Structures are given as C-alpha cells and as structure tokens.
Amino acid sequence: MAGNRCVVYKGPGKVAVEEIGYPKLDLPEQNRKCEHGVILKVVSTNICGSDQHMVRGRTTAPVGQTLGHEITGEVIEVGRDVEFIKKGDLCSVPFNIACGRCRMCKEGKTGICLSVNPARPGAAYGYVDMGGWRGGQAEYVMIPYADFNLLKFPDRDQAMEKIRDLTMLSDIFPTGFHGAYTAGVGPGSTV
C-alpha cells in the first residue's frame, strides 16, 4: 500500500511533512464506508493565507492538525455511489466541503453546508473547527460527495498546460472574485 505524506501543524511557527497513511473511502465517525467519495492523487495544492493563521498559533488548531484545502488532483479510486466522476478525471476541489443535499446546499450556500461538520455549518479539508477532514497538502486525499464537489476539467492535456492557473480555482481565485463581486464591482467601477 502506498504511503501518504502530508503537511502537519507542529506548534506555533512549525510545520513538517509527515506520513499520515493512505486515505480510505471511510467515514470513521459515522462508522460506515464513504461510498459517495473518491481518492485523489494530488497534482497541485496551494498554501493559503488562512493556513497561516493556524501556523502562527492564532487558532485553536491542535498539534498534529493536517493542513491543506486548496486541492487539484486526479481521481484514482471511486466509491460505489459515485455516478458521474470517473477514474482518471482531473478535477479542482472547492475548499468548502458540501453535501449537495441540505437546505443550504440547495440554496447554493455551499460554504455553510449543514451536513459535513457536527460543530457548526461549513467544513473544509485540513482546517481547525472545519469538520475534522484530512488535509490536502499531501500526496493523496479523500473527497466526499464527489459528484457534487468536484469540478472536472474538460481536457486533461489542456488542463495540465494551464495547471498553474487552474490550481487557483480551489479557493484563492473564487474567494477574491467573491469579494469583488459581492462589493458590486462592475464595468467602470473604482475599487
């Protein structure tokens, strides 16, 4: 079985790359298989400014917290109930984990999904208080509700050519765009 090295928080100002075990299509807290999930081989994964809050010791992140929520990868294993995403698909992963079934997801408010974090609305990979999902600054990562969450790139070769741009779709680009869009920026605006 392949290993899986991941960036891990080791206390204020410290991170390390450690073996955390190859991901499984399991939901241990719910004591069942994650048949709606996939395993991704991570192609690119970005360091986010919000990771810095944890690493500076400015959150309640415990030592051992796995990091990484800006993930792009290739599907290498597919759960039984995944219908549309296929092995070999190259996909961008929205950093918000969303079920696609709850009231908030149905309204398109995937940042406050009600099903993926027992503690509060909203979840993310590898982030304190965000549901306990494992981080994606790793070689491999499990993505739940794959049909709903993943954005498949139309053409693999074209995508690999522009991967430095496409890797920004998991968080920083949409988040920056959201800031401008919700501030009402349009043609001719001063910002």
Add this chain to the structure above:
Amino acid sequence: MGLACAASAQLLGAAVVIVGDMIPERLQQARSFGCETIDLRQGAALPDQVEQIVGEPVVDAAVDCVGFEARGHGPGAGEAPATVLNDVMSVARAGARVGIPGLYVTGDPGGIDENAKIGQLGIRIGLGWAKSHAFTTGQCPVMRYNRQLMMAILHDKVQIAKAVNATVIRLEDAPQGYKDFDRGAAKKFVLDPHGMLAA
C-alpha cells in the same frame, strides 16, 4: 488573496483598482498587472491617498482581503483587528457594498484583548450604518464561481497565476514555503507532491 481580488475586479470591468498594502514586494506585484497602489506604511490619511488616484476621496466598491490579524498602518503600528474594516468603510462611498472575504474567527488565542479573543472587534458600525453600507461576510461558496472562472482561464481571459505570482515548490519544501509566505513573500506557493508540475 488581495491580488486575486484585484485581478477579479479587473475581470469584472473595473476602471481603477487600488491595492493597499504594507509590503513593498506585494505592491510591486499589484502594479505589475495594472493596479494602482497605496503604501499603507505612509502616514497620509487613506481618503486623501484615494483622492490623489481617482479624484475624489471615495471609491465605488471596497473589499477587505485581510481579516482578523490586520495591523494598523503608519510607522510602528501594532495589530489592530478592526482597522481594515474601518478603513474600507471610510473610503467606500455612501450606498456602497463591502466585500469581506478576509477571515474573522470566533476564537483567537492570540487576540490583542479579551474581546478580540472571541472575535469581538472594534468595528465602527455607526459609520457603516450612516453610509448605508451593505456587507457580505463568510466563506466564499466556491461552486458559485469556479466553473465560470475555469472557462475564463481556459480561454485566456484572465492571467491569475501571473497576478498572484504562482511559485511551484516540492511538498518537502512546504515548511520553507510557509516561512517565506509568513514573511510576506509576494508569491503564491503551489506544492507539487508528485513532481507533475516541475518546469
């Protein structure tokens, strides 16, 4: 995220995009793709600096891309978690909408006082109310935008990697990447765990 927001504002058709920062490297990066910049280490009042660029002391739209670890500006200023929010209100015209993708938290063990430790900050809501500002908070619901932004990338309508200065490093080098990023490097570090991006 500020640089991504600036590139997004350009994509949305903005006439003028002003980036304020205290890190010269990042201001330079913003200028490299056509933004105006304000060096917040200078003591001058923010509305005056905005006026020098757009001819009036206000802008149509303002965005807080910083969040709760914000520092006050001017020489020797310390952490001031509400400063960016108060600044954007001061320069957003009456009736403006304010985007707040910068992260704020409910628990911050390193907060500057007891209030900040629970995410209660000195926001001048009276000013925002008087100017009828509207605020959008919270995580970006990525799915609302990612498909369209992917199409903009694939059809060369935006150069986001260039704007944020995407810099590919090995997974093993992540600790160094975190250090450099923390010191204010104007780079967006992209980890490459399987060596698939290495140029």
